Amino acid sequence: MKIVICVKQVPDTAEVRINPETNTLIRDGVPSIINPFDMHAIEAGLQIREAAGGEVTAITMGPPQAEQVLRESLSMGVDKAVLVSDRLFAGSDTWATAYTLYKAIEHIGADIILCGKQAIDGDTAQVGPEIAEFFDMPHISYIRKIVDVSRERIVVQRLMDDGFDVVESKLPVLLTVVRELNVPRLPSLKGKMAAKKAEIVKISAADLKVDEQDLGLKGSPTQVLNIFAPDPKGNRKMLQGGPEEMVSQLVSELLESKCI
Amino acid sequence: MDYFLTEEQVMIRDLARQIAEEKIVPVRAELDETGEFPWDIMKTLAQSDLFGLFIPEEYGGLGKGSLELAIAVEELSRACLGVSTTYAANALGTYPLLLFGSDEQKKKFLPDIASGKRLVAFGLTEANAGSDAGGTQTVARLEGNEYVINGTKQWITNGGAAEVYTIIAITDRCKGPRGASAFVVEKGTPGFTFGKKENKMGIRASATTELIFDNCRVPKENLIGKEGMGFVVAMKTLDNSRTGVGSQGVGVAQGAFDEAVKFARQRVQFGHPVITFQAVQHMLADMATSIEAARSLVYAVSRLVDSGAKDVSKESAMAKVFATDVAMKVTTDAVQVMGGSGYMKEYPVEKMMRDAKILQIYEGTNQIQRNVIGQAIIKEAARNNK
Incomplete structure (x- = not known):
């Protein structure tokens, strides 16, 4: 079984600041880490390998220094690491990123592709599902539990607002995962030592045999016009109890606040 | 540094x-x-x-x-x-x-x-054999192809939790210190059980129990080294492990110091963070200096051990005694810097102070370490004045 995990290097902060003039993230002086959701994808990939056998490959698209997150993935126990890097990929939106990763993963081959549900810097949650669309393979997002996995099919629980769905899919499939799925393991010393020496497979635009028009800024149909922090929503209050109780509470609240 | x-x-x-x-x-x-x-x-x-x-x-x-x-x-x-x-x-x-x-x-x-x-656990100490390992009463008697072990080891760290035990028992009482031997005993061996878990002042997460041997039979192959080498095994083991106790001292002292500095920067009295007061600064300065000195000694002796040096008793005793005395002093001072807060369980330093005390006691009390150093000094002096 071939398991591919998409990992992204992100700035280590939940409060990313934005340059108001360029509308881009300010990355200076912020240390880089593996996107936290991707850590759960790595753990899931390793657990699938332990249960069903196979080979786990971590892949990232980014500048040369993104190699660091691949070495961290290797130290956790991933078998192979692939860096998709080229100046031509610069400025990719989610479409172009997904297209490039799709082409690169096609190169490697995959039965299961795992992604974090979203990256903590861009927060779009689009690249994973878009990769699946390019492949024309099923995808299941927000996986909170892998119930069963074999070489042909997988059964998972998908997190919903009011509980979870149980979804079965044939392979190949793409899954995006949430924190509830697992606790990512720490690296091992042997893993760290091996990761330091491991060879990282590098894939450039030329290797993908694609039209340059489909890559990077040129291949990106969306353009960011403005990024801003939305005004906070007004206060809200959840009423508790049975319908009658809640209605009388609601009426008295509305009277109190002179709405009625 | x-x-x-x-x-x-x-x-x-x-x-x-x-x-x-x-x-x-x-x-x-x-x-x-x-x-x-x-x-x-x-x-x-x-x-x-x-x-x-x-x-x-x-x-x-x-x-x-x-x-x-x-x-x-x-x-x-x-x-x-x-x-x-x-x-x-x-x-x-x-x-x-x-x-x-x-x-x-x-x-x-x-x-x-x-x-x-x-x-794994190491079993040397007994009720009547602590600093004086010569008082060991646990015996191992050879019967055919088996040793029959009888006796009770006391205060054994990892007792019950460990699967493998290396212990010291007397194989020939007439030979004094040369009558002891080392054995490996596996958990589950008939006749080998554990006493109650001790209720300790500190290091409470660690398990400390008795090891009880009641006609416990182990194969002859479980003898470590040769008969009569028990105390050599024990002493060489302790020579190697003492730097580890020293590094425990360095670690707990550093942990307590970090907490004290963090607190002193936040705690405001007389309109200023207490770290701005010279009285507090001088305490922190002494703490930091002694931690660095302890770490330097522990690392230096560890390197000496790793070089394959033949006799490291004196140096490893120095690393243990110095670093663990530093640990007791620094953890106590960390509580002092933090005052009432330091004494409360909401902060970790009172635990560190309780924990640190054992370092001056186990794997050879600090008084015994000084004996080891003293004996080495006498030997060296005699050799130099030949």
Whole structure:
């Protein structure tokens, strides 16, 4: 079984600041880490390998220094690491990123592709599902539990607002995962030592045999016009109890606040 | 201070620190309160390969030495001495096999110890044999192809939790100190049971029990080294492990110091953070200086041990006695810097102070360490004046 995990290097902060003039993230002086959701994808990939056998490959698209997150993935126990890097990929939106990763993963081959549900810097949650669309393979997002996995099919629980769905899919499939799925393991010393020496497979635009028009800024149909922090929503209050109780509470609240 | 550690040593330090911060700090107060054995943390240490640090590569370890072990123990001790005692006692129990075990014994036991699958404990102390190991009363009598062990070991770290025990028993009482031998005994051997878990002042996450041998029969092959070598095995084991206790001292002192500095920057009295007061600064300065001195000595002696030096008794005793006295002083002063807050269980320094006390007592009291140093001085002086 071939398991591919998409990992992204992100700035280590939940409060990313934005340059108001360029509308881009300010990355200076912020240390880089593996996107936290991707850590759960790595753990899931390793657990699938332990249960069903196979080979786990971590892949990232980014500048040369993104190699660091691949070495961290290797130290956790991933078998192979692939860096998709080229100046031509610069400025990719989610479409172009997904297209490039799709082409690169096609190169490697995959039965299961795992992604974090979203990256903590861009927060779009689009690249994973878009990769699946390019492949024309099923995808299941927000996986909170892998119930069963074999070489042909997988059964998972998908997190919903009011509980979870149980979804079965044939392979190949793409899954995006949430924190509830697992606790990512720490690296091992042997893993760290091996990761330091491991060879990282590098894939450039030329290797993908694609039209340059489909890559990077040129291949990106969306353009960011403005990024801003939305005004906070007004206060809200959840009423508790049975319908009658809640209605009388609601009426008295509305009277109190002179709405009625 | 930069100790010019190698890239691998830095890797070991960073990983041990990550485990300490992510897995130990969040649960240490609860472990202290309940005295529960830290199985989850042991599992993490096993997965991270830390149990194999000092075990040769041919037995599944990483083939590193005392310095690497000291670095790992120091980082774990910064977070919790109870946890680091469990980890360090594992090394203590392994040394008899590592230093004196036969190839068969090493092949049989070391791979599982390196992977963390089986914990180890060392059993020397008895009710009447503490500082005076000559008072050992546990006996092992050879009957055919088996040794029959009788007696009770006391205050054994990792008792009950460990699967493998290296113990000292008397095989020939007439020979005095040359009548003791070392054995390896596996948990589950008929006639080998555990006493109650002790209720301790500190290092409460670590398990401390009696080992009770009642006509416990072990195969002749379980003898470590030769008959009569028991005290040599014990002394060489302790020579190797003492730097580990020293690094526990460095670690807990550093942990307490960090808390004291953090608190002193936040706590405002007379309109200023207390760290701006010279009285507090001088305490912190002394603490920082003594920690660095202790660390320097522990690292230097660890390097001496790793160089293969023949006799390290004096130096390892110096590292143990100095670093653990520093630990007691620094943890006590950390409580003092933090005042009433330091005395409360909401902050970790009162636990660190309680924990630190054992370092001056176990693996040879600091008075015994001074005896070891004193005897070495006499020997050296006699040699020089020949």
